[in-house]
Amino acid sequence: xxxxxxxxxxxxxxxxxxxxxxxxxxxxxxxxxxxxxxxxxxxxxxxxxxxxxxxxxxxxxxxxxxxxxxxxxxxxxxxxxxxxxxxxxxxxxxxxxxxxxxxxxxxxxxxxxxxxxxxxxxxxxxxxxxxxxxxxxxxxxxxxxxxxxxxxxxxxxxxxxxxxxxxxxxxxxxxxxxxxxxxxxxxxxxxxxxxxxxxxxxxxxxxxxxxxxxxxxxxxxxxxxxxxxxxxxxxxxxxxxxxxxxxxxxxxxxxxxxxxxxxxxxxxxxxxxxxxxxxxxxxxxxxxxxxxxxxxxxxxx
Amino acid sequence: xxxxxxxxxxxxxxxxxxxxxxxxxxxxxxxxxxxxxxxxxxxxxxxxxxxxxxxxxxxxxxxxxxxxxxxxxxxxxxxxxxxxxxxxxxxxxxxxxxxxxxxxxxxxxxxxxxxxxxxxxxxxxxxxxxxxxxxxxxxxxxxxxxxxxxxxxxxxxxxxxxxxxxxxxxxxxxxxxxxxxxxxxxxxxxxxxxxxxxxxxxxxxxxxxxxxxxxxxxxxxxxxxxxxxxxxxxxxxxxxxxxxxxxxxxxxxxxxxxxxxxxxxxxxxxxxxxxxxxxxxxxxxxxxxxxxxxxxxxxxx
Numbered sequence: 001x002x003x004x005x006x007x008x009x010x011x012x013x014x015x016x017x018x019x020x021x022x023x024x025x026x027x028x029x030x031x032x033x034x035x036x037x038x039x040x041x042x043x044x045x046x047x048x049x050x051x052x053x054x055x056x057x058x059x060x061x062x063x064x065x066x067x068x069x070x071x072x073x074x075x076x077x078x079x080x081x082x083x084x085x086x087x088x089x090x091x092x093x094x095x096x097x098x099x100x101x102x103x104x105x106x107x108x109x110x111x112x113x114x115x116x117x118x119x120x121x122x123x124x125x126x127x128x129x130x131x132x133x134x135x136x137x138x139x140x141x142x143x144x145x146x147x148x149x150x151x152x153x154x155x156x157x158x159x160x161x162x163x164x165x166x167x168x169x170x171x172x173x174x175x176x177x178x179x180x181x182x183x184x185x186x187x188x189x190x191x192x193x194x195x196x197x198x199x200x201x202x203x204x205x206x207x208x209x210x211x212x213x214x215x216x217x218x219x220x221x222x223x224x225x226x227x228x229x230x231x232x233x234x235x236x237x238x239x240x241x242x243x244x245x246x247x248x249x250x251x252x253x254x255x256x257x258x259x260x261x262x263x264x265x266x267x268x269x270x271x272x273x274x275x276x277x278x279x280x281x282x283x284x285x286x287x288x289x290x291x292x293x294x295x296x297x298x299x300x301x
Numbered sequence: 302x303x304x305x306x307x308x309x310x311x312x313x314x315x316x317x318x319x320x321x322x323x324x325x326x327x328x329x330x331x332x333x334x335x336x337x338x339x340x341x342x343x344x345x346x347x348x349x350x351x352x353x354x355x356x357x358x359x360x361x362x363x364x365x366x367x368x369x370x371x372x373x374x375x376x377x378x379x380x381x382x383x384x385x386x387x388x389x390x391x392x393x394x395x396x397x398x399x400x401x402x403x404x405x406x407x408x409x410x411x412x413x414x415x416x417x418x419x420x421x422x423x424x425x426x427x428x429x430x431x432x433x434x435x436x437x438x439x440x441x442x443x444x445x446x447x448x449x450x451x452x453x454x455x456x457x458x459x460x461x462x463x464x465x466x467x468x469x470x471x472x473x474x475x476x477x478x479x480x481x482x483x484x485x486x487x488x489x490x491x492x493x494x495x496x497x498x499x500x501x502x503x504x505x506x507x508x509x510x511x512x513x514x515x516x517x518x519x520x521x522x523x524x525x526x527x528x529x530x531x532x533x534x535x536x537x538x539x540x541x542x543x544x545x546x547x548x549x550x551x552x553x554x555x556x557x558x559x560x561x562x563x564x565x566x567x568x569x570x571x572x573x574x575x576x577x578x579x580x581x582x583x584x585x586x587x588x589x590x591x592x593x594x595x596x597x598x599x600x601x602x
Contacts, residue, residue, distance in 0.1 A: 001491035002303070002526070185563035186522050190302035214512070214556035214593040215563075217519040221487050225303070248593065255515035262486035262516075292515040292549065 004224045007266045009045060010253060011176070011206060011232045012038055014281070016047040016081055017250055018238025020057050024285050028062045032069055037277030038235060039073045042268040043253070047100060048078045051087035067094035079140060083114060088128050092135050099132050100140040101125040101172070105159045106149030109180070113144070118163060126170040133171045141167030142208070146177045147184035147192060157192040164196055164205075174204050176232055179219065182212025182248055189222035197226060206230035209251045211237060211290065216251035217259055224265070231256055236278030236289030252291030254278065272297065305525045308567045310346060311554060312477070312507060312533045313339055315582070317348040317382055318551055319539025321358050325586050329363045333370055338578030339536060340374045343569040344554070348401060349379045352388035368395035380441060384415060389429050393436050400433050401441040402426040402473070406460045407450030410481070414445070419464060427471040434472045442468030443509070447478045448485035448493060458493040465497055465506075475505050477533055480520065483513025483549055487523035494527055507531035510552045512538060512591070517552035518560055525566070532557055537579035537590030553592030555579065573598065 015035055019026060026034075031049075038046055048070060054061030063080060070078050079098035082088045091099050103121040104110040110118050129139045146160045164175040177193060189207070196205060207223045207230070209216040220231055237252030257269035275297045282289045316336055320327060327335075332350075339347055349371060355362030364381060371379050380399035383389045392400050404422040405411040411419050430440045447461045465476040478494060490508070497506060508524045508531070510517040521532055538553030558570035576598045583590045 001488065001495065004488075183563070185560045187302065187305075187564040194302065211515070211593060212597055213559045214515070214553070215518055215560050217516055218522045218560060221519045221522055248597070252515070258514045259486045259516050259519060262484070263488040292512060296513055296549070 002225045004263070005227065005229045005265060007229065008224075008260055009230045010043060010256060010267050010269065011045040011047065011230060012043040012235060012253055013047045013208075013232050013250060014038070014234040014236065014238045014253065016050050016060070017232075018234040018236075019059055019281075020050060021239055022059060022285060025059060026281065026284055028066050028069070030280060030284055031062070031066055032071070034235075034277055034280045036071050037273070037280060039071060039076055041270050041273035041277055044075055044268065045077050045079070048080055048096075050081035050083070051090045052081065052083050064090055064094050067091070067096050082128060082132075084124060085128055085131065088131055092137070096137075098138045098140065099128075100142060101128055101167070102142040102144065103163060103167070104142070104144035104146070104178075104180070105155050105163050106145035106152050108151035109145040109149045112151070122163070122166045122170070125167070129170040129172060139172045140206075141172035141175045142178055143167065143175050144178045144180045147179045147188045148181055150181050157195040160192050161196045161199060164200055168200065168204060174206050174230065175200070176206040176208045178208035178232075179210060182210030182216065184209070184219055185215050186218050186222035189219050190226070193223060193226055193228065202227040202229065206232055208232035210239065210248055211251045212248040217255060220251065220256055220259065235274060236282060236294050237291040238281060238289060249290055252289070252293065254291040254293035254297075258293045303526045305564070306528065306530045306566060308530065309525075309561055310531045311344060311557060311568050311570065312346040312348065312531060313344040313536060313554055314348045314509075314533050314551060315339070315535040315537065315539045315554065317351050317361070318533075319535040319537075320360055320582075321351060322540055323360060323586060326360060327582065327585055329367050329370070331581060331585055332363070332367055333372070335536075335578055335581045337372050338574070338581060340372060340377055342571050342574035342578055345376055345569065346378050347380070349381055349397075351382035351384070352391045353382065353384050365391055365395050368392070368397050383429060383433075385425060386429055386432065389432055393438075398437070399439045399441065400429075401443060402429055402468070403443040403445065404464060404468070405443070405445035405447070405479075405481070406456050406464050407446035407453050409452035410446040410450045413452070423464070423467045423471070426468070430471040430473060440473045441507075442473035442476045443479055444468065444476050445479045445481045448480045448489045449482055451482050458496040461493050462497045462500060465501055469501065469505060475507050475531065476501070477507040477509045479509035479533075480511060483511030483517065485510070485520055486516050487519050490520050490523035491527070494524060494529065498527060503528040503530065507533055509533035511540065511549055512552045513549040518556060521552065521557055521560065534558075536575060537583060537595055538592040539582060539590060550591055553590070553594065555592040555594035559594045
């Protein structure tokens with residue numbers, strides 16, 4: 001058996017990456033109930049929303065309102081995506097302590113997604129990160145389309161390292177290397193993430209998988225074998241990507257937590273309580289969420 | 302990157318393990334169309350049916366009729382499950398060249414499933430295997446509930462090795478170590494299968510996963526890392542188990558083949574052609590099959 005970490009950290013991105021793709025408007029009070037249930041299930045890192053232009057993603061137009069009402073909970077870190085300086089200003093006003101910036105390793109995807117070249121995004125975000133740090137916040141960076149781009153195909157690992165290093169150099173404390181369309185297999189993880197780890201310590205790398213082809217947990221295993229200890233996931237497997245045709249939701253928090261629990265790798269998540277959280281959103285969306293573990297829990301309860 | 306095999310063999314169990322759990326009767330002609338499409342998609346090992354008591358599994362009551370009409374195809378091996386000597390006699394009559402016997406590593410599960418103790422099943426199957434070998438057939442053995450039993454919980458790896466060795470000793474050329482309820486995680490594979498490999502060569506071990514909790518492909522990766530090169534799978538993720546409450550279908554052939562293809566591990570499967578096969582059954586069942594890869598193919602076509 002390969003040597004694996006005995007403890008991991010799950011970054012719950014359901015309230016942001018999950019909900020941003022849902023057309024059904026979720027009332028702020030329900031989002032707060034969802035987040036309270038996530039905290040109750042043991043999640044300690046929750047990406048709560050995004051200070052994106054409300055016209056672009058109406059679902060997250062209540063970001064400021066939501067952040068102001070986030071339940072105070074010891075040991076819980078909430079974060080919010082900020083797409084630019086204006087978003088950061090809104091974030092600072094609400095008092096959130098951690099922000100995330102989002103760029104990627106594929107030029108076409110980044111331009112379609114955030115309307116900037118990768119180079120422009122790095123310039124913008126180095127200003128954002130500097131201001132955030134100055135305001136006493138911490139910053140996370142996303143490297144989207146780190147394996148396959150829906151427009152350009154295969155993504156070069158050198159590009160992933162380059163963007164990761166740029167994000168870390170501007171003050172991000174971790175980069176989330178993301179398989180935005182869920183096309184990666186473990187060989188991609190060994191190759192690309194392994195390459196990044198030649199220059200970046202594993203504690204600064206998070207992995208972010210979508211489960212389009214069912215490979216997400218295999219990719220998580222590959223990440224564990226590389227010594228990675230931070231994994232993004234979304235309650236119920238909420239999510240998708242409006243700029244990545246055909247992409248499925250994030251790997252579900254239930255499924256990763258089931259695997260970690262079964263492997264004796266501490267992740268702090270209580271599965272029945274997590275189901276309570278996911279079912280709040282499932283009920284509002286009126287369709288089954290993709291998590292296999294959640295479906296199983298429903299079938300036996 | 303761990304050293305992985307560069308070629309694997311998929312044993313397609315959809316027509317047997319998949320269909321046996323479906324209440325909707327599938328006409329023999331449609332099963333044959335399904336099997337022809339599987340062959341066309343590149344599958345070379347197909348478990349076509351079971352010579353079980355037709356009263357027990359009416360879906361497979363057409364076993365003899367089906368076997369007589371199986372499309373001759375160079376390099377393709379068809380097999381059929383035989384539960385006892387009577388089943389073997391029917392199998393011999395139809396001219397199938399490979400049979401499989403089914404026992405397990407958990408006493409309660411085996412008794413509920415096949416109505417014999419494990420010891421009784423090994424006695425029965427050693428007679429069946431001897432007669433099959435004498436008739437010039439080859440024999441595969443299943444070790445069901447090799448990790449977790451729905452009745453007894455955790456299964457001892459020593460028991461899995463013991464049953465595996467008994468099956469090989471009676472003349473089986475491979476044992477399919479099965480996670481019948483889909484509860485295993487990669488740590489289980491490393492531990493139990495690793496233990497079996499201390500005494501049994503990897504070429505004689507197949508792994509058989511169900512995807513109840515989404516861990517199946519992670520378990521396949523763990524198997525690959527142990528040097529296993531044979532994996533059971535079911536087109537579309539058909540399947541389940543009537544004696545294993547809550548168990549989901551077999552890992553889908555689409556999902557394993559996607560992962561193998563992406564990893565550069567030759568498995569011979571053409572994914573669009575495989576979808577053609579799965580859609581034959583999906584249409585007759587009138588519900589979406591669980592394969593993520595199949596759903597993705599449908600969403601973009």
